[in-house]
Amino acid sequence: MQKELAELLFPNIMKTPEDYEAMYPERNLEKGAIVTRFAPSPTGFVHMGSLYQAFIASKMARQTNGVFYLRIEDTDQKREVENGITGIINDLKSFDFKIDEGPLQGGVYGPYIQSERVEIYQTYVKDLIKRGLAYPCFCTEKELAELRNRQEREKVRIGYYGMYAMNRNLTFDEIKAKLDAGLPYVIRLKSPGDFHKTINFHDCIKGNISFPENDMDIILLKQDGVPTYHFAHAIDDHLMRTTHVIRGDEWVSSVPVHLQLFEVLGFTPPKYAHIAPLTKREGTSVRKLSKRKDPDASIRFYHEKGIPHDAVKLFLATLANANFEMWYNQNKDKTLDDFAFQFQKMPVGGTYFDLEKLNSVSRIYFSMLKANNLYDGTLTYYQEYDQDFAQIIEKNKEKTIALLNIEREVKRPRKDLASYSDVKHEFENFYDEIFLNKDPESAYSGLENDKNYDVSLVEQYLNIYQDTDSKEEWMERLKGLAQDNGYAREVKQYKENPEEYKGHVGDVCETIRACVTGKKMSPDLYEILKILGKESLAKRIDHFKKYLED
Numbered sequence: 001m002q003k004e005l006a007e008l009l010f011p012n013i014m015k016t017p018e019d020y021e022a023m024y025p026e027r028n029l030e031k032g033a034i035v036t037r038f039a040p041s042p043t044g045f046v047h048m049g050s051l052y053q054a055f056i057a058s059k060m061a062r063q064t065n066g067v068f069y070l071r072i073e074d075t076d077q078k079r080e081v082e083n084g085i086t087g088i089i090n091d092l093k094s095f096d097f098k099i100d101e102g103p104l105q106g107g108v109y110g111p112y113i114q115s116e117r118v119e120i121y122q123t124y125v126k127d128l129i130k131r132g133l134a135y136p137c138f139c140t141e142k143e144l145a146e147l148r149n150r151q152e153r154e155k156v157r158i159g160y161y162g163m164y165a166m167n168r169n170l171t172f173d174e175i176k177a178k179l180d181a182g183l184p185y186v187i188r189l190k191s192p193g194d195f196h197k198t199i200n201f202h203d204c205i206k207g208n209i210s211f212p213e214n215d216m217d218i219i220l221l222k223q224d225g226v227p228t229y230h231f232a233h234a235i236d237d238h239l240m241r242t243t244h245v246i247r248g249d250e251w252v253s254s255v256p257v258h259l260q261l262f263e264v265l266g267f268t269p270p271k272y273a274h275i276a277p278l279t280k281r282e283g284t285s286v287r288k289l290s291k292r293k294d295p296d297a298s299i300r301f302y303h304e305k306g307i308p309h310d311a312v313k314l315f316l317a318t319l320a321n322a323n324f325e326m327w328y329n330q331n332k333d334k335t336l337d338d339f340a341f342q343f344q345k346m347p348v349g350g351t352y353f354d355l356e357k358l359n360s361v362s363r364i365y366f367s368m369l370k371a372n373n374l375y376d377g378t379l380t381y382y383q384e385y386d387q388d389f390a391q392i393i394e395k396n397k398e399k400t401i402a403l404l405n406i407e408r409e410v411k412r413p414r415k416d417l418a419s420y421s422d423v424k425h426e427f428e429n430f431y432d433e434i435f436l437n438k439d440p441e442s443a444y445s446g447l448e449n450d451k452n453y454d455v456s457l458v459e460q461y462l463n464i465y466q467d468t469d470s471k472e473e474w475m476e477r478l479k480g481l482a483q484d485n486g487y488a489r490e491v492k493q494y495k496e497n498p499e500e501y502k503g504h505v506g507d508v509c510e511t512i513r514a515c516v517t518g519k520k521m522s523p524d525l526y527e528i529l530k531i532l533g534k535e536s537l538a539k540r541i542d543h544f545k546k547y548l549e550d
């Protein structure tokens with residue numbers, strides 16, 4: 001009778017599970033290779049939370065010579081948007097995640113879009129029905145609501161299970177009559193589980209976990225014949241030969257359902273690794289990173305700020321394995337690919353998504369870029385976000401590279417940039433066409449209205465400026481200038497007898513720095529002066545005077 005029922009419900013399904021088993025054989029990979037996937041709905045973009053999951057999954061696959069594939073889970077039509085798949089693929093590509101198989105790449109375990117796999121799901125459902133492990137359920141919304149009310153009244157667990165599973169034991173004739181009447185139905189699992197028994201499993205990240213067995217007759221196929229997440233997960237991850245299901249930990253409580261599905265389907269279950277969510281602090285409470293509330297949850301945010309994707313990935317790496325950061329600081333010449341991530345070291349609870357931390361990681365990243373590469377990235381960024389500035393740096397290419405190269409490619413490089421958007425802020429004053437066109441107050445706003453400078457020091461310096469000076473010669477010149485003006489040649493000298501001097505050579509430097517950069521702090525002054533040259537210095541002195549006179 002079950003066989004008859006299966007035929008009645010799925011007359012067009014001709015294949016059998018064996019056919020698919022043969023079509024999608026075990027993968028021939030080296031021992032320990034992780035086959036895993038990123039399985040988003042086609043929402044058109046990837047946000048930080050799912051990017052973090054994709055990062056971990058792709059990394060685990062890559063470092064074990066495994067496979068990282070993309071599967072589009074579009075069984076929930078409500079979440080679908082136009083270009084939903086290409087948007088996701090573009091986002092992943094922009095982060096340089098190599099997708100081994102997927103909707104665009106293809107692959108022998110496809111199709112990789114769930115809506116194109118309906119025949120596969122139905123084949124397995126047909127087989128479950130044949131084996132008496134699934135059945136059609138005609139319950140209406142109203143009946144299910146009534147069941148719920150009854151269970152609430154009786155103070156029992158809510159759900160479609162055991163004695164409450166009203167359609168579990170319909171006879172063939174009853175089913176046939178309902179079908180003939182054209183009633184809509186879903187297909188449910190006839191759960192063999194016992195809620196009073198415990199199921200134990202090992203999560204690669206969270207360790208050993210126990211739950212009651214599942215006894216809910218969960219829905220396998222919805223009324224439109226499309227599978228639920230649970231059923232599609234079991235079928236797809238089995239047939240795509242996933243070794244590790246790496247996903248968000250909102251799914252951890254579904255594992256009993258999933259293991260039961262693997263069991264009734266006769267599949268070996270994969271290993272599970274449930275990733276703790278990225279979180280934000282809001283006042284005293286902690287909440288999940290939110291697409292709606294947090295601008296920094298979107299990839300666009302990083303693009304607009306000019307935080308390169310490689311820096312974002314380094315940041316995600318520090319979140320994924322806390323020991324990564326120390327390793328990276330000690331091995332600055334190495335890349336992410338050289339670090340082996342471990343599930344056991346991944347956080348088991350909410351992971352604080354801290355932009356301060358991102359900035360500090362990004363500073364290290366920027367400090368290690370070669371000036372040429374930094375120039376290229378900077379130009380690309382400003383071509384998109386500030387064409388005027390892009391034109392200026394393009395016109396002054398050599399100068400810009402020289403400026404960007406100050407205190408770079410040395411043992412302890414400067415860490416003044418956390419993003420491309422910082423470049424303008426840090427460097428714009430070095431271009432005469434910007435600095436001299438600002439009104440003096442705003443050009444020198446970095447001095448915070450401090451007008452206590454002796455501009456004659458800079459004027460005298462202009463007279464003795466030599467662009468061929470070595471750093472030592474330059475310093476000697478400044479010391480002489482200091483001495484001639486009643487400042488100590490050395491700081492030490494000044495500290496011993498402060499009353500004898502107006503200040504020390506450092507103060508002379510600060511005066512020149514203020515005049516030239518409009519700021520109290522700057523990269524190496526000797527280098528700056530060399531790059532700006534005498535002519536620019538002269539113009540800046542006039543500008544400085546106007547600021548001081550005001």
Ligand code: GLU
Pocket residue numbers: 038039040041073233245246247248251
């Ligand atoms: N489509 C599911 C989600 O977006 C995927 C979960 C999984 O990786 O299995 O949450």
